[in-house]
Amino acid sequence: MTRLSAKTLNSIPAGVAVPNYDRSTLTPGIVHLGIGAFHRAHMAVYVDDLLKTHPDWAIVGASLRRPDTKEALEPQDGLYTIAVRDAAGTHPRVIGSILSVLDANAQRDELLALMADPKIRIVSLTVTEKGYCHDPATGELDERHPDIAHDLANPASPKSAPGMLVEALARRHAAGVPPFAVMSCDNLPSNGETVQRIVTRFASLRDAALGDWVSQNVAFPGTMVDRIVPSTTDADRQTIAGLIGAEDAWPIMTEPFTQWVIEDKFPQGRPPFETVGAQLVADVEPFERMKLRMLNGSHSTIAYLGYLAGHEYVSQAIADPAFHRLIHGLMTEEAMPTLDMPGTDLGAYRDQLLARFANPALQHRTWQIAMDGSQKLPQRLLGTIRDRLKAGQPFDRLALGVAGWMRYVVGIDEKGDNIDVRDPLAMRMMAIAAEAGDDAEALYVGLVALNEVFGTDLADNQAFGDAVVTQLESLFDDGVVATIRELVG
Ligand code: CS2
Numbered sequence: 001m002t003r004l005s006a007k008t009l010n011s012i013p014a015g016v017a018v019p020n021y022d023r024s025t026l027t028p029g030i031v032h033l034g035i036g037a038f039h040r041a042h043m044a045v046y047v048d049d050l051l052k053t054h055p056d057w058a059i060v061g062a063s064l065r066r067p068d069t070k071e072a073l074e075p076q077d078g079l080y081t082i083a084v085r086d087a088a089g090t091h092p093r094v095i096g097s098i099l100s101v102l103d104a105n106a107q108r109d110e111l112l113a114l115m116a117d118p119k120i121r122i123v124s125l126t127v128t129e130k131g132y133c134h135d136p137a138t139g140e141l142d143e144r145h146p147d148i149a150h151d152l153a154n155p156a157s158p159k160s161a162p163g164m165l166v167e168a169l170a171r172r173h174a175a176g177v178p179p180f181a182v183m184s185c186d187n188l189p190s191n192g193e194t195v196q197r198i199v200t201r202f203a204s205l206r207d208a209a210l211g212d213w214v215s216q217n218v219a220f221p222g223t224m225v226d227r228i229v230p231s232t233t234d235a236d237r238q239t240i241a242g243l244i245g246a247e248d249a250w251p252i253m254t255e256p257f258t259q260w261v262i263e264d265k266f267p268q269g270r271p272p273f274e275t276v277g278a279q280l281v282a283d284v285e286p287f288e289r290m291k292l293r294m295l296n297g298s299h300s301t302i303a304y305l306g307y308l309a310g311h312e313y314v315s316q317a318i319a320d321p322a323f324h325r326l327i328h329g330l331m332t333e334e335a336m337p338t339l340d341m342p343g344t345d346l347g348a349y350r351d352q353l354l355a356r357f358a359n360p361a362l363q364h365r366t367w368q369i370a371m372d373g374s375q376k377l378p379q380r381l382l383g384t385i386r387d388r389l390k391a392g393q394p395f396d397r398l399a400l401g402v403a404g405w406m407r408y409v410v411g412i413d414e415k416g417d418n419i420d421v422r423d424p425l426a427m428r429m430m431a432i433a434a435e436a437g438d439d440a441e442a443l444y445v446g447l448v449a450l451n452e453v454f455g456t457d458l459a460d461n462q463a464f465g466d467a468v469v470t471q472l473e474s475l476f477d478d479g480v481v482a483t484i485r486e487l488v489g
Helices: 037-041 043-050 068-076 108-115 147-153 162-174 191-206 209-217 234-244 287-310 312-318 321-338 347-359 366-369 374-389 396-408 428-436 440-448 451-459 462-478 480-488
Strands: 028-033 057-061 079-085 089-095 098-103 122-123 181-184 224-228 250-253 259-263 278-283
Touching: 028 108, 028 162, 028 462, 037 043, 037 079, 043 057, 043 089, 043 250, 057 068, 057 181, 068 079, 079 234, 089 234, 089 451, 089 462, 098 234, 108 162, 108 224, 122 162, 122 250, 147 162, 162 191, 162 209, 181 191, 191 209, 224 287, 259 287, 259 374, 287 312, 287 321, 287 347, 287 366, 287 396, 287 480, 312 321, 321 347, 321 374, 321 480, 374 396, 374 428, 374 451, 374 462, 396 440, 396 462, 396 480, 428 440, 440 462, 462 480
Parallel strands: 028 057, 028 122, 057 098, 079 250, 122 181, 259 278
Antiparallel strands: 079 089, 224 259
């Protein structure tokens, strides 16, 4: 079978959408750091919709960790398929907005030179929570992070995202080129402000004057991004080959829903994202908080409890009426009252989320969402809990979500099988769990002392401890299913 590429594009069957513009006229306006599946199902699709009328905004992608995306896309001239999936079927479309992919390790100088080029006006990022090298509880740069220490010692050959951004900005500053806008598309709370804080701090540690220049001149628009993107499997590759009549080494599977809310702060200009479905707003924070607390808070709760209960996919967990009641209640009773969203029907948003979770065709693994919990919990569950505590309101379902994470990171499931726990703190957490055994109280005390997750306020909070330990004891004694039933009736 032929490989998808510029040469084979005209043999793709009619009915599969392909780029509606001449790719040879494109020039890059965006460098994207962290060119994973999410970016390719989200921002790259919005940009694809724009290129016919705005060919100077194509994307050059970079991967900071692994060369696998480059290896997959290079022989395909950057082309790849996205397949939108639901009960009605799988709908493929070929995307052409990514001109090329650079491997940041092997092509660091090329990447930095491009980022310093005046034609690049936006550098966007999806490097996941841990890619910012920050302390998730406080949102501050983790100055002891090994990559940060490396990049401060070797500023011209950075490894980390903050190090790359600051080196490119420093080069622009030195050359008198106005800075690009830095647009985070990760699920961090107040992602614009958080990345601004991290990058400005890193720049100041390099050089106080550079720090001042960054803080006064660089724009960090915030965003809320949303599209569910399960990891691609070999079965998916086969399905796509059948549909497009060509081999695609890395197609992206996703859902019909997509949402992008962007803070309109781009001094060097931006493509008219509002013409292709994005919402440009003055303040993105309420949207981010809604999404993190309702979608991602539910997702993480489903991931830990669902995995432990033996559900491979989110859709299987949410099909269990007890899980459905738990998540419906978590959103309605505990998350929604903490949100301030005039003009948004939160009940309708919740119902749409429950329907998205139930999408039977998506096959979104609970294990995938369970990854990196130490980086995700603060903005997904703990912020909501803090607000509930402040208001003196109950939060048992959220506490069960946190207890589910604590039970999960023990690394042994209810059948006694090992769990492949992926987390930057995995080693420390496993040591804590090994010490605690199946003593819920001891496990809680060990894990809650991880200040970068819980801060010091929650660690010292009796009501928080009581609520989580109650659920954790039940998880150990009675198992997940009985615990959920007990809680939701
Ligand atoms: C998920 C998210 O893996 C995870 O942690 O909760 O990636 C989620 O699918 C997206 O944020 C949806 O927009």
